[in-house]
Structure formats: structure tokens, C-alpha cells
Amino acid sequence: MTVTDIRIPDAIKPVDGRFGSGPSKVRPEGVEALSAVSRTFMGTSHRQATVKDHVARLRRGLGEFFSMPDGYEVILSNGGTSAFWEVATFGLVREKAQFAEFGEFGAKFVQAVTDAPFLAEPTVHRAPGGQAAYLTAEAGVDVYATVQNETSTGVAVPVRRVEGADRGALLLTDATSGGGSLDVDVRETDVYYLAPQKALGSDGGIWLALMSPAAIERAFEIKATKRYIPQFLDLVTAIEQSRLEQTYNTPALATVFLAAEQVDWMNAQGGLSWAVKRSAESAAAIYGWADRSSFAEPFVTDPALRSAAVATIDFAEGIDAAQIAKVLRANDVVDTEPYRKLGRNQLRVALYPTVDPSDVTALTTCIDYVVERLS
Known part of the structure; x- marks a missing residue:
């Protein structure tokens, strides 16, 4: 029997079969809402109220969702998380950074800072896939950076400030795939940045960041040093434009709208506490199944590190996960x-x-049905 011959009965299939870790499932209701405004929203100037009102809606909704502390601001610009790593390299690291790296995505920010000729060699605490690495206080470090949820491995860690860090040192938290699914007290970090194509159920193309007053001050301080910063990656420009409810360049309008719809929907359900509970229920379902299975097990062996945003499940020798996926x-x-x-x-x-x-x-x-027929 070939993989194309196996037909899963409709009665046992998910109502919606999209389980991508990013791009992720977009709610049909969001797409319908976008369609309803398409003639007045899509293809219009991002500097006019038609678009700026939705940028403001998204920023306001995120502030509510994350119970944003006084003085923090929601900043957004184009390019996604990959662009934000470069933005932070140019605009937030004064001289030396320290990283906790435990997966592919954390490693990309490390590489950006390592390659920057105007910065010192960063300190990097590494852990193999499926485990976590942690930050430690170090004299001279002005930026600490870690990942809340490592999308590549399904490891999640709490968001906490580094005890004993130098006064004024910033903490940057990569919440690309954790933000919206995992609990967080934003006061515990200076920059909590995320992408719209994960828990925010939108498309890609922009980055979003909740920034503390200290982080905003650092951006302006570095800009004042006359360090060369490409305009597209200029954090001060992103801050100033966000305060005007716009971006420097034309954003992906559909992305902005769908993200705003998703955030409004989650806030209407109960906000972050509701979203965390819902993701935890999904996590309990898949990890519980894997723990009971004779042929599958969670890749992350420490239950305390298992993500409620992205689950990774290993399969026993002789069970081809690639075939199952096909x-x-x-x-x-x-x-x-x-x-x-x-x-x-x-x-x-x-x-x-x-x-x-x-x-x-x-x-x-x-999965059980497929494995039985592939065996």
C-alpha cells in the first residue's frame, strides 16, 4: 500500500487540518472580515486613516492582550523577526551582548551580532536541541537575549530578568512563536518581540515588539552616536513611525488587518489567560497521547521545558514520520x-x-490510524 492509497475516514479527521508552526492557521472569520473591507482597505495608502486606524487597532489590542506596563510601547515595522534581529544589532546592542541559544532561531540572532564589526564578540550559552540554555550575569554586557519558545525544537522557558546584571542592561526576549500562547509578565523584559504568522494567526511580513522605556531610550542613545544604521533597519525610525500609527515603508496590509482581527478575537475570549489555557489544553492532548503511545514520545524529555506553543514528537525506529506526514x-x-x-x-x-x-x-x-496501516 502506498501513502496515497491510505484514506483517513472523515469521521476521525480534524475539523480544520492546519497545524503549521508558521505560517500558522488563519481563522476563516478573519479572512471573511478582510474580504468585507477589501475595496476600501487593500490597495490604499498606508499613511491615510483607512490603514492607520487598523495599525492603531493592532497596537492597542496587543497592549491590552499583554497587559502592557505603563511607559511600554508597541512598535512595529516591516521584515519579520529576521529583520528585527538586524534592527536590534544596529539599534539596541551598545557594545556587548550575551545569548542563551538552544535552537536554530536563537542561533540566527547570535550570528547577526557576531558578524557586526562594530560590536564585541558576544558571550553565548548553548544547549543541544531539546534542552534549554540560560543567561547569567556578566560584567560589561549591555544586552541579554534569549528565546521564550524555540520554534525548531519545541522548548519553552519562562521570561525572567537576569539577576545581578549591570545596571541599565536590557533583556530582549524572542517571542516569535511563544507570544500569544505562553504566559508572560512583560515587566520581566525590555523587548518582547513577536511575529504575526504564529499565535497571532496572520500572514508574515512585519515584526512587532513591546518595548520598555529603557529600550526606547537605548535606541535613541545609539542613534545619537552617529553609528551607521541602514534606514530600513533604523529602530528610531520604527519608533517614530509607530507613534504615528504607520510604518516607514508600505506594510503588508492584509497582515496588519488579520493580526488586528486575531488580537481582538483573543481579547474578546478572555485575553492572554484564555489563550494560554487553550494552548495548554492542546499541549496536554498531544503530550498525553505521546506519553501513552508505544511508538511515539515527546522529543523534549523534561516536561517543564515542553512548549505549549509548538510540540515536537519523536517516533520509534521503524516508524517513518516523513511517511506519516505525507x-x-x-x-x-x-x-x-x-x-x-x-x-x-x-x-x-x-x-x-x-x-x-x-x-x-x-x-x-x-496518526494512530496511519501508523497501523503503514506497519
């Missing part, structure tokens, strides 16, 4: 493939608030 995809259950560079015999499943926990349970039933 069968699932042929049956409209999609984007369960593992992160390509991790190179493991596993599946990766998004647990964002857009994903219904009952669909995660249905996914595990489908």
Missing part, C-alpha cells in the same frame, strides 16, 4: 513536518490559540 497531507491534514535542519524522525505540531484542542486530539487519532 499520508496526513494527502488527507488534508497539513504542515506537521519537523523543522528541516533538526533532522529528526519526528512531527512538529502548532498549538497556537487558533488551533482547537479537539482538532489536536483528532490529529493523534489520525
